[in-house]
Amino acid sequence: MRPARLLPLIVACALFIENMDSTSISTSLPAIAADLGTEPIALKLALTTYMLALAVFIPVSGWVADRFGARSTFMAAIGVYLLGSVACAASSTLPELVAARFLQGTGGALMVPVGRLVLLRTVPKNELVQALSWLTVPALVGPMLGPVLGGFISTYAHWRWIFLINLPIGIAGIWLAWRFIPQIRQPRAPLDWTGFALSGLGLGLAMFGFSTLSQHMVDVRVALACLVAGVAAVALYVPHARRHAHPLIDLGLLRLPTLRAGVLGGALFRIGIGATPFLLPLMLQLGFGLNPFEAGLLTFASAAGALFMKTIAARVIRSFGFRRVLVVNALIASALLAGFGLFRPDTPHLLIVAVLLVSGCFRSLQFTSLNAIAYAEVDQARMSHASSLAGMVQQVSLTLGIAVGGYALQLASVATGAPIEAVINFGFAFLTVGLISASSAWMMWRLPRDAGAEMAGRAEAGREVAEQKAEQRSAT
Structure with a gap:
């Protein structure tokens, strides 16, 4: 099979891992809560932290790929995602699981957007529609299999296996990326580091503070301080974006x-x-x-x-x-x-x-x-x-x-x-x-x-x- 035909399959596998994993954990929340000795509602942090990492790092994914190369970035992203998966499986407390999910989300934020970027820049235009259609399959099939698979594992095995089943597919993805994904680099304007700090720090603090106000992880005063500081940072980004020539x-x-x-x-x-x-x-x-x-x-x-x-x-x-x-x-x-x-x-x-x-x-x-x-x-x-x-x-x-x-x-x-x-x-x-x-x-x-x-x-x-x-x- 030609490399151009393999690229959509490689990217689709990465997207499938992410979609299946994110939906399977939802069905397993009560089982995870019982094992970690916390309330099921407290595990909303495990879900929100992952999505928050996506929101923080997706805007810089294109810049990172152009700066360090598409192949290197894609391989590193899968590696970070798998490392986060292992950390999730090894978690014994709620804070550990939340931190591991943030690490997972960081890898996911780079993995899929960079993969899509590779397709847009390497696949011939007459094959692009068919190539991009492969990306919709895991996005639809993953959420179908995820709840059933997560429920089956939590009922008949142990919830930690939800995160470990990613490893074989992810390792295969890294090898295939090394073999077939080109090391594409493109000149880009300098990264808006101030904008990244204000938006990333602001979103991170605001959402962490809002999610923890019910005192599941930190004191309510700390949560409120994080919320206020985060909102202030996001507000400061607005005038910064108006002044900057290339805002993030x-x-x-x-x-x-x-x-x-x-x-x-x-x-x-x-x-x-x-x-x-x-x-x-x-x-x-x-x-x-x-x-x-x-x-x-x-x-x-x-x-x-x-x-x-x-x-x-x-x-x-x-x-x-x-x-x-x-x-x-x-x-x-x-x-x-x-x-x-x-x-x-x-x-x-x-x-x-x-x-x-x-x-x-x-x-x-x-x-x-x-x-x-x-x-x-x-x-x-x-x-x-x-x-x-x-x-x-x-x-x-x-x-x-x-x-x-x-x-x-x-x-x-x-x-x-x-x-x-x-x-x-x-x-x-x-x-x-x-x-x-x-x-x-x-x-x-x-x-x-x-x-x-x-x-x-x-x-x-x-x-x-x-x-x-x-x-x-x-x-x-």
Whole structure:
């Protein structure tokens, strides 16, 4: 097989490891908590820390690859990810697991973006679409296998094996990268070190402080100080980005209406959806009494629905347009999310699977629409900056979703006076994140009616709207 044909497979393997690992741990949270001697809700830090590392280091992934070479960076990224996996498996306390997950996330932040960059720069244009399509397979299959595999391992073996099964695939990936990935380097502007310090330190401190305010790892005063310092650092980045010739994160892109809606409106939607991998397995296991394997067999239905929607998403968007899909679909997906809180221990499993399957369809359609509309007005010269900005905000919003879901569960427990694992508390938590997700519809409603018409394959409709506007202006 030609090296150009192998490259998509190598990158896809790396993406598969990351997606499978991140979804399998969610199903195993109660088992991990019991073994570490902590509360299951405290393990939200193990999820948020990983996503936070992605948000901090994704913006510098392209610069690192150009500076040190794509092959070296990709191999080192897989190595760091595997080192983090071993550290996760060896963790005996919550702080150790959190630190190991951050190390894992650092490797993941470089692994996938650099792999995608290699494809864009080495694969011939006439083969690029097929090559990039390989990257969607692990992104869809990984979340399907992850919950089932994680549940099976936690039920019939030990949760630590979830992290160790990465090793053979990762080692093979390093060898294949050494053999077949070219050592690509490209000249880049100097790295915005001040911007990296302000954004990275700010996001790290702010999210760590917000996630630990409930005193699971540090004193509440330390958590509050981290939160305030982090917000201040992020605020200082804004004037810095305006002055710097080559800012790490180009905030000026938010002036584009479609990117602003896709990134900021998408962040609200992802906050709600991001809580699901945390809340749903806990409800099924702590509230309903299912074992991890049984819970995994139910939750994989959502990923199956997402996989099906990928086959028809383009046709749906072409038929109805971005604006209508984004508004209506946000409300439907959010209503289904809030409806998870209506599940009860005696709810037929077939009904739960059906609801999760349908929910996965609408969630996938929204993500596909958001990911596309965000780049509708971005020119090629600023595409990498837009991708970095969108990737960072996506990870921050998913991190916030887990933290918000945990706090909603705790507040519901205080309000009802019931133990935190009581089913009624999950009802309030899902309602809370569902409302946050639904609020994104307002930003989508403010989009122009012809937003993304050309990208959606509705160029003719877009021209008609433009002609109508021109006629109205001439009439006045």
